Amino acid sequence: MSILNVLLRADQLLVAVDTLAKDALTGAPSAGAKLLLIPQHNLVLATRGSAQFFLRIYELALQASFRADFTMEQLGRELGLVVDKLWPAYEKAAREAGMAAEAIGTELVLGGWSSQAGRMVATAYAKSVSGEPTRVQPLVGGLASPGDPLRGRKDSFDPENVLEAGRLQAEWLNRKSGRQVAGGRLLVAALRQGHASIQDLGGV
Numbered sequence: 001m002s003i004l005n006v007l008l009r010a011d012q013l014l015v016a017v018d019t020l021a022k023d024a025l026t027g028a029p030s031a032g033a034k035l036l037l038i039p040q041h042n043l044v045l046a047t048r049g050s051a052q053f054f055l056r057i058y059e060l061a062l063q064a065s066f067r068a069d070f071t072m073e074q075l076g077r078e079l080g081l082v083v084d085k086l087w088p089a090y091e092k093a094a095r096e097a098g099m100a101a102e103a104i105g106t107e108l109v110l111g112g113w114s115s116q117a118g119r120m121v122a123t124a125y126a127k128s129v130s131g132e133p134t135r136v137q138p139l140v141g142g143l144a145s146p147g148d149p150l151r152g153r154k155d156s157f158d159p160e161n162v163l164e165a166g167r168l169q170a171e172w173l174n175r176k177s178g179r180q181v182a183g184g185r186l187l188v189a190a191l192r193q194g195h196a197s198i199q200d201l202g203g204v
Helices: 051-064 072-096 159-177
Strands: 004-009 012-018 020-022 029-031 035-038 043-049 106-114 119-127 135-138 142-145 185-192 195-203
Touching: 004 043, 004 106, 004 119, 004 159, 012 043, 012 106, 012 119, 012 159, 035 051, 035 185, 035 195, 043 051, 043 185, 051 072, 051 106, 072 106, 072 119, 106 185, 119 142, 159 185, 159 195
Parallel strands: none
Antiparallel strands: 004 012, 004 142, 012 185, 020 029, 035 043, 043 106, 106 119, 119 135, 185 195
């Protein structure tokens, strides 16, 4: 698992992820895209968990975004059902690849400007157990995953504070796991109405 942080207010959404990944062919450390934009609708989709599963979800979300009747709200309602539908095949492949049961899981966040609500909104999705529906949680204020190393810290959109939070999380995750599971660079997507940008804040 890696880092997935969200800060949310009516006029602004910030999503931060690390980039540490593994080369699928060699197993060597590499850099992965754990957040991707749907720019024509001012939306971001981000993950903590399987990169392959995330890319499949993003592909389907991007296809849906071309519909004439597309809305963020409709995609948000469909996303949990899509995760449930794709999960059995992903879980089977992960087990066949030798992944430990506790390592099989995904967290996703969909967020951006909602024309219906007239503000920024975001929803978190989590799945780790077959036979149970995806957990869907509309966010208020944001999300820190993992949250334990940030207890007691105030939320801040300031880039230096966002980077420091990411470094604390990476250190905590790697120490807890006994190996490097988070790191690389900290990428931040910042969205406002009619505007989206991605910034590399530095190494974590």
